[in-house]
Amino acid sequence: MAAAVRRRLFEAADQLGYVPDASAQTLKQRTSRAIGVVVSDLSDSFYAQVVVGVEQTLRDAGYQVVLVTDNKDSAQEVTVARTFLALRTPGVIITPVGSEATTLLRLQGVTVVEVDRQLAQDGCDAVILDNEQAAIDAMSHILALGHERIALLTVGTDWTSDAGRQWGYRTALERAGLPFDDALVVKAAPHDSESLIERRIRDLLGQPGLTAIFAANNVLTVRAWRVLHRAGLRLPDDMSLVGFDDVAWMDMVTPGITVVAQPAVDLGRRAASLLLRRMESRDLPPAVERLHAGLVVRGSTGPPRKPR
Amino acid sequence: MAAAVRRRLFEAADQLGYVPDASAQTLKQRTSRAIGVVVSDLSDSFYAQVVVGVEQTLRDAGYQVVLVTDNKDSAQEVTVARTFLALRTPGVIITPVGSEATTLLRLQGVTVVEVDRQLAQDGCDAVILDNEQAAIDAMSHILALGHERIALLTVGTDWTSDAGRQWGYRTALERAGLPFDDALVVKAAPHDSESLIERRIRDLLGQPGLTAIFAANNVLTVRAWRVLHRAGLRLPDDMSLVGFDDVAWMDMVTPGITVVAQPAVDLGRRAASLLLRRMESRDLPPAVERLHAGLVVRGSTGPPRKPR
């Protein structure tokens, strides 16, 4: 068709208000332009940032984002997976809580990319943080300051994100020749109430010799900060605090919080790019991209008050 | 069909991995189970919260959310509207930047609910904040403390949200018998850079007699706080600050920021409920729900240092 005719045609179609029916296209082509995106919780600015990156990238590539949040458990996740199958989404990006959903989707030929956590066993694409290194960096900073009894606040799941951070914590201690003490570890469950978590952190403060806390995500960092604040402890003199995720307020409080800064938006962008690449050439070897976090040193960390 | 047979049928379908094709259903029924959701910016925790509310409610009602962010201008919004038309979405929830998209959608029979801002003229459903009252409450608090020269940081659009807050600001001044001074108003454009906004706030501090600042959204509140912080001004002695949106850090900084707290999640929930109601009975009179914000008084506001 000649270019001029083509142009006039589109103009006419436009004038008539014609919009091609996506469902008819999907039906005929047996695939849609919608990508399923599942994240745990949009209230957590980390996940919100991930979605920002994902949505931008997919929109630019001409895809729609079908967003589902709050995948509490594996069963719920499978329900969501079925919805995506019904929608004939060619791809799904998920912060998984189990591996069933991913398996189900991939079995039906849906391309899946896991973000933030990597749970599927069988070579699923994933974009994750180098949690081990991130934790080691945070711990090295604290250890270099002379701390010897350092608490870890983490989430008690088998997700790679938290497991990796725990591993980094232990490894850093080991390398420094310090003992690992279970009493210094608080493992929150994903749906523990704020008050329960805060009580457990509060209890932690009773541990003799404790001079620093490493909070392994931004929610726990807030909880820790609040507990320390209420207890009237001064940072960093009474207690050092290293957080995870450089969310907006971390440099607004006094003193600023030293954190491991995750490139959250980039995590989302890369997951989306990887998905797009994978969708167009399905026989690439499975890729696991591992991004690096940077340590941002602020005022919440300093040498322990009474070095021994 | 008998209940027992029915059950066995579903079991069998399940076992075979049969999932009804949503696009075929959409095609035949001429409507889908997907709702279009458009918000300005997920990085802004206000919008993220709105989406949380919307998504929860719609998911519970068995709908999918097609999320689009970053509707910078009217033209882009119309493009998004066309996408929704192609998807045959029965409804759309939008924080609008113009009225064309809404008009186009409604003309094609799509139910639209505007959230946060109300731009469509012709009786479109909307769920918004009582911005006028919220601004008056904030100003009344400041005025009661004895402030007389109060700056306003706002967004220079014709959106109802910002216009309402500006109106409240002027009205409160008027009622207090104080003059309105244009030199005390900073109107940021939606895509001004952080540094430009901060420079303009910085310039504002030169205004003689200025003792308080009312920032009309959470982004501007951050910017104001940073400028004041860098200028070494102490809250509330050197300057009082009232913010908008009770985001997480507002009570973590020292002193805590006095804010007008928007019920963001609820705004989203209500918008979704209204949409659902409207979709099932299309001939209801147009509804505009107006939610109330509450003033949360913290340490950032106090009497001016030198009362006259």
Next chain:
DNA sequence: CCCGAATATGGGAACGATGCCATACTGACG
């Protein structure tokens, strides 16, 4: 002026679910 290639046009058939219709069947009751 004619031939073959390139392009245009028109007509189906599919995609999978739905909903209607006609026909076949079941069982209860007169």
Next chain:
DNA sequence: CGTCAGTATGGCATCGTTCCCATATTCGGG
């Protein structure tokens, strides 16, 4: 035993697009 309501079953058109094939039509080159 016949009748009729109620239910089951199979067949078929439809939604709007895509894609293929069979005919038309155009155009440049011989």
